[in-house]
Amino acid sequence: MAEELIRIVNMSKGYLLGDEKVPVLKEICFSVRQGEYVAVLGPSGSGKTTLMNIIGCMDVMDEGEYYLDGVAIHETAQAGLTQLRNQKIGFIFQNYQLIPAYTVLQNIIMPLIIRGMGHKEAEEKCMDIINLLGIGSRLRHRPVELSGGQRQRVSIARALAGEPALLLADEPTGALDQSSGKEVLKLFGQLHDRGNTIVMITHDLNVAAAAQRMVTITDGVLREV
Amino acid sequence: MKLTEIMRLVWLNLSQKKGKVILTSVGIVAGSATIMLVLAIGKGAQMEVAQQFRNLSAGAIDITYEGEAVSGAALQEGMSGPGGGMPSGMTGFGGGSNRNRGFGGPMGDRSGAGAGFGAGSRGDREEISLGEEDLEEILAYVPELEDGTISFSVMATVEGGNLEESTSYTIAGVKENYAQMSNLSLETGEFLSEENDENKEKVCVLGAKAAREIFGSSYYAYNNTVYLDSRPYVVAGVAEDMGAVTSGISPDEAIFIPYATGLKYLTGSQVSPVITVTAADVENVDAVTGYIEEVLSERFPGTTFTLSDAGTKMEAALGTNRTLQLLLAAMAVIVFLVGGIGIMNVLFVSVEERTNEIGILKAIGCGRGDILTEFLLEAVGISLTGAVMGVLLGLGLTPVIEQFSVRVELSLSGVLLSLGFGVLTGSLFGFYPAFKASALLPITALSHE
Structure with a gap:
């Protein structure tokens, strides 16, 4: 059996609203094995984005434990979390979150540049992914010149560039038309087949159905389906 | 990154x-x-x-008299002591006995003769005029001095050359070392010599602009004759262009003649010369100024002289x-x-x-x-x-x-x-x-x- 990539134990998180603390995540226990393709399904306000932020090391939990690829995230300082985001996580956002001033290629190779790699080396390293995603002809374009589907492909290419342990996708088809959404899900299937670990957050049951495993989150409580 | x-x-x-x-x-x-x-x-x-x-050395000190002497009676009273001794503050140079001989002796003589610069004779004058003897005295008793000269300047009418009518120019009566002390270079000819001064010769050196205005160029000016107060002067040289200066005689527009010649033919005794001395070390200008004041106060008791050094002006x-x-x-x-x-x-x-x-x-x-x-x-x-x-x-x-x-x-x-x-x-x-x-x-x- 594959090793656990994510292990979350009794994680709670809340936000202060005035003097009152509103719980968002309640004693969540959740684990993902390497190579798994998991969908976290939940309605708006259920706490799924907060869960994604914590899994993505962009937010911290109030209580509990979180291990990512063996690293105790709940004990890691901010600078360490930044480094972990670069080395272990590839983000795919609903709104692509591409830097408009950069070209497609510059967006894709950015995680490697941040890692300290030179421009040329990073470009060479990403060519396989670029070819896999079929965006080789668009490398000199700016994101604004691409369609929604193409932008999401660029976003996926950037997420894969650093060969992360985990692909974390937040509503990856949310801003796409049905056809482009299907293409993205097909691509996720291919990535899963290649061995990538994917955690996908969605409110859409049809999208979640594309995953290998599904968990639901409602009012901050996570349940296996 | x-x-x-x-x-x-x-x-x-x-x-x-x-x-x-x-x-x-x-x-x-x-x-x-x-x-x-x-x-x-x-x-x-x-x-x-x-x-x-630039016509002044950094260590140059100008000494001029711009006021009136104190009354003769007061001076007589001031001189009633042993007379002629060097001020106590002047111990920095010369031996004590030499100082007393060098300074006190001649002073007594001159005072008695009533000519030159003795304090008694000075006290009888209504106006004080610095003279060559004062320069010699300063050079003799003030230490750390490199050189010294005396000069005067007056306005006089000039004729000759291309001038269609007589024109006023600054005439500077200077000693032979004036050119060297004022960083004055000659374009043509030679500067005034000691012999010119001793013999009161009617020779002159023209400033660059004066030469151009009077003769058209320094070439035509050299060895030509110019008339100062209707007396002919041979042009012995023409100075290089110096540009505007803020202190002393403006050299470009001046006509330089021997000091003694000027006194004889142009000014008589109605002149207020300037003594210029240069301190050997620029750093000692203040001390040298103090020594000069002491020498002058001994020679002209109660009289105030204006001492201005180039460094202070700059x-x-x-x-x-x-x-x-x-x-x-x-x-x-x-x-x-x-x-x-x-x-x-x-x-x-x-x-x-x-x-x-x-x-x-x-x-x-x-x-x-x-x-x-x-x-x-x-x-x-x-x-x-x-x-x-x-x-x-x-x-x-x-x-x-x-x-x-x-x-x-x-x-x-x-x-x-x-x-x-x-x-x-x-x-x-x-x-x-x-x-x-x-x-x-x-x-x-x-x-x-």
């Missing part, structure tokens, strides 16, 4: 917003141009002062320049402050506009240091652009300023300093916005609309 990659991103961001970069850097443009011009004008003013004083002139420079520099600092605040404002707006971009970079692992460096380098890039434009503006404005008879001396150090100040301003004022950008939390920045 590698610094080269950060710089690539900085270039990418700045090159896409050229207009914004230029507008943002306007304050720095003005500040850098001001700094560069302030330094250039200041240096120009310094050189101007140096040029204006210092005063330079002091005025420094004040002006300081004022302009203060203006430049204000311009830089305004420019810096402008940069800070624009960077704040830029951080606001690019919050989402910062969020993306942070989400994919860009650290605080990289973000800080990137934004700081953008500020430096903007201010460097402004500083370079400011230097170019300064270069462009130089000929315009020179049209207003202001001397501008551009220098590499001035250019580098204005570039440095520009970059420093951008860095200082860009730091806070850059710091603010680097401190953003990724989830806050990503959710920014």
Whole structure:
């Protein structure tokens, strides 16, 4: 059996609203094995984005434990979390979150540049992914010149560039038309087949159905389906 | 992230917003141009002062009498003591016995003779006039002196050459060492000699401008004859162009004649000569001035002489320049402050506009240091652009300023300093916005609309 990539134990998180603390995540226990393709399904306000932020090391939990690829995230300082985001996580956002001033290629190779790699080396390293995603002809374009589907492909290419342990996708088809959404899900299937670990957050049951495993989150409580 | 990659991103961001970069850097443009011009004008003013004083050695001291002597009775009373001894403060030079012989002896003699410079005879005069004997006395008793000369200047009518009518010129009666002491060089001929002075010969040396005005050129002036107060003088030489000077006789427009000749034919006793001495060491000018005052007070009790040294005059002139420079520099600092605040404002707006971009970079692992460096380098890039434009503006404005008879001396150090100040301003004022950008939390920045 594959090793656990994510292990979350009794994680709670809340936000202060005035003097009152509103719980968002309640004693969540959740684990993902390497190579798994998991969908976290939940309605708006259920706490799924907060869960994604914590899994993505962009937010911290109030209580509990979180291990990512063996690293105790709940004990890691901010600078360490930044480094972990670069080395272990590839983000795919609903709104692509591409830097408009950069070209497609510059967006894709950015995680490697941040890692300290030179421009040329990073470009060479990403060519396989670029070819896999079929965006080789668009490398000199700016994101604004691409369609929604193409932008999401660029976003996926950037997420894969650093060969992360985990692909974390937040509503990856949310801003796409049905056809482009299907293409993205097909691509996720291919990535899963290649061995990538994917955690996908969605409110859409049809999208979640594309995953290998599904968990639901409602009012901050996570349940296996 | 590698610094080269950060710089690539900085270039990418700045090159896409050229207009914004230029507008943002306007304050720095003005500040850098001001700094560069302030330094250039200041240096120009310094050189101007140096040029204006170049007829004087730094250690030169002028001694003139501009007032009245005290009454004869008072002087007689003052001289009723042992008489003629050197002041006690003069112990720095000569042996005590020699001093007493050298100074007291002759003084007594001259006083008795009633001629020359004895205090008794001086007291009988209504006006005091410095003479060659006073110069000799100063040279004899004041230590640390290199040389000394005596001169006078009067206005006299000049005829001859191309002059259609008699014209007034400054006639300077000078000794043979005047040219050397005043850094006066000759274009043609020779300067006045000791023999000229001893024999009271009617020879002269023309200033460059005077030669041009009277004879058309120094070539025609040399060995020609000019009439001073209707007496013919042979032109023994023509001085080189010296330009304007602020102190002493303006050499270009003057006509130099032997001192004794002047006294005999032009002025008689109605003249107020100036004694000029040079201190061997510029550092000792103050001490030498003190010694001269003591010698003069011994020779002319109760009389006040004006002693002015070239260094003090230059210092005063330079002091005025420094004040002006300081004022302009203060203006430049204000311009830089305004420019810096402008940069800070624009960077704040830029951080606001690019919050989402910062969020993306942070989400994919860009650290605080990289973000800080990137934004700081953008500020430096903007201010460097402004500083370079400011230097170019300064270069462009130089000929315009020179049209207003202001001397501008551009220098590499001035250019580098204005570039440095520009970059420093951008860095200082860009730091806070850059710091603010680097401190953003990724989830806050990503959710920014």
